[in-house]
Amino acid sequence: MREEAKVVVFCCNWSVYPGLQLSHSAAPTGAKGLVDPIVTMCSGRVSPELILEAFSQGAWGVLVAGCPPEECEHNGNYKARRRVLLLQNLLAQMGIEPQRVRFESFSTGESAKLGQTIRGFVEEMRGLGPIE
Amino acid sequence: MAKPKVALYWCASCGGCEEAVVDLAEDILKVVEAVDIIFWPVAMDFKKADVEGMADGEIAVSFINGAIRTEEQGEMVKLLRRKSGLVVAFGSCAHLGGIPGLANFWNRETIFERVYKGVPTMDNPEGVLPQTRTAVAGKELTIPEFWDTVHTLDQVIPVDYYLPGCAPPPDLIMNAITAILEGKLPEKGAVLAPDKSLCDTCPLADSKPEKLSLKEVKRPYEVILDPEKCFLAQGVICLGPATRSGCGERCINACMPCRGCFGPTKGARDQGARSLSFVASLLGIEEEEKMTDEEVEKLIDQIPDPAGLFYMYSLPSSLLRRRIMK
Structure with a gap:
């Protein structure tokens, strides 16, 4: 049997998590079973250290899901966007495919997009396989 | 009462940490008054066999600087660990890997290719690379293995305390020595420097x-x-x-x-x-x-x-x- 892609999704409690719960109930577009999301209070609270910790513990990919521009109460989404971009550059230097970490934004109502993105990300990580 | 025995050793480092000990200036006189330096290859004539001849735990404290990147360094720090009550990772390289640790962007093969073949000043038409064993005139010469990866000291042996810095400043070195002599050390694993940023x-x-x-x-x-x-x-x-x-x-x-x-x-x-x-x-x-x-x-x-x-x-x-x- 093929090893399942180990993907970590950090999702914002305010925009993404409600949508994720919805996507779980919508079987055709759902991401149920694929990932066990980690809920954070804001995408701006997802520290790069935490993302590297996930990789060092065997994650194949890490998706940071936050609010779209102008929808975050704390502007944490902008921080997350910049951190993930800089982290991608750093990962490339470490010999790790930069696409293994991604920032995506979702509104509360976008459960279909969320499910689709997670499924797409998991598929992409399946293609890459584990690190090393 | 016999003075506590102290060892100083260097691994993958630049020598700046040794310099830092000398930078204690007049304070070094207080240190040698209080302790017996029984091993310090950069400054004094002791051999590995002198350390091997000591009882386990006989050395009160070993200050080890430098990262660990060769077989020899690994062997020496394991020996010092066995013979020492305390081991202090001395300076950035022993503590974190330091500048030699940047070699972890490469590995042995790519480093050897560059150093022994690639650099413009190298004249090595036969492309000879260091070997751990070489036959010379019917005898075998050996040199320690160069590892792919540079390690921090605590990735190779258990470390009791860390003295940070490139190189550690004299005041922190003196504080550490005083704390050891007076038995006023913090909990094991502590970095002997302030907790502020x-x-x-x-x-x-x-x-x-x-x-x-x-x-x-x-x-x-x-x-x-x-x-x-x-x-x-x-x-x-x-x-x-x-x-x-x-x-x-x-x-x-x-x-x-x-x-x-x-x-x-x-x-x-x-x-x-x-x-x-x-x-x-x-x-x-x-x-x-x-x-x-x-x-x-x-x-x-x-x-x-x-x-x-x-x-x-x-x-x-x-x-x-x-x-x-x-």
Whole structure:
């Protein structure tokens, strides 16, 4: 049997998590079973250290899901966007495919997009396989 | 009563840590009055066999500097560990991997290719590379194996305390020696330096604006820095916010931004990730709502070597430890 892609999704409690719960109930577009999301209070609270910790513990990919521009109460989404971009550059230097970490934004109502993105990300990580 | 025995040893290092001991100046007389230095290859004539001849635990404390990157270094630190009551990782390289740890962007093969074949000054038509065993005139010569990966001292042997810095400043060395002699050491595993960040003790702290924003990133050679003003406020990356204090702000006072040699502050697992985090937070923060993804990308790309910058002293101790070679 093929090893399942180990993907970590950090999702914002305010925009993404409600949508994720919805996507779980919508079987055709759902991401149920694929990932066990980690809920954070804001995408701006997802520290790069935490993302590297996930990789060092065997994650194949890490998706940071936050609010779209102008929808975050704390502007944490902008921080997350910049951190993930800089982290991608750093990962490339470490010999790790930069696409293994991604920032995506979702509104509360976008459960279909969320499910689709997670499924797409998991598929992409399946293609890459584990690190090393 | 016999004086406590002390060993000093060096591994993958530059010699600056040895220099730091000499920098104790007159204080070194107090040290040699209080302890017996029984092993210090750089300064005194003792051999490995002298250490081997000692009882386990006979050495009160071994100060070991340098990263661990060869078989010989691994063997020597294991020997010293066995013979010592306490082991102190002395300086950035033993503590975090240090500058020699930047070799973890490469491996033995690529380093040998470069050093013994690639460099323009090398004349090696037969492409001879170091071998651990070589037959010469019917005899076999051996040299220690050079490892693919540079390690911190605590990745090879258990370490009791850490004296950070490139090199550790004399006041912290004296504090550590005094604490050992008086038996007033903190809990095992402690870094023998303050728990504050460099930003907290920085002489330029008052000039740091309430809200920092980096509109563009300048490298130190591109600007003439105002020595009285926070370097971050001048657009030059300084790792003070993510680095432990205790260095005496030597670089800051010499108008150079911090590069992190004292390692992460207490509780941080990965100094580079912490540094990356705060730098990314400050970049373009004022205009962040108006910036497109492309503009943000352009701003981020102004840091050409994030891994080398953020892990300048700590790559082997980082969560990823090394570059994956394909």
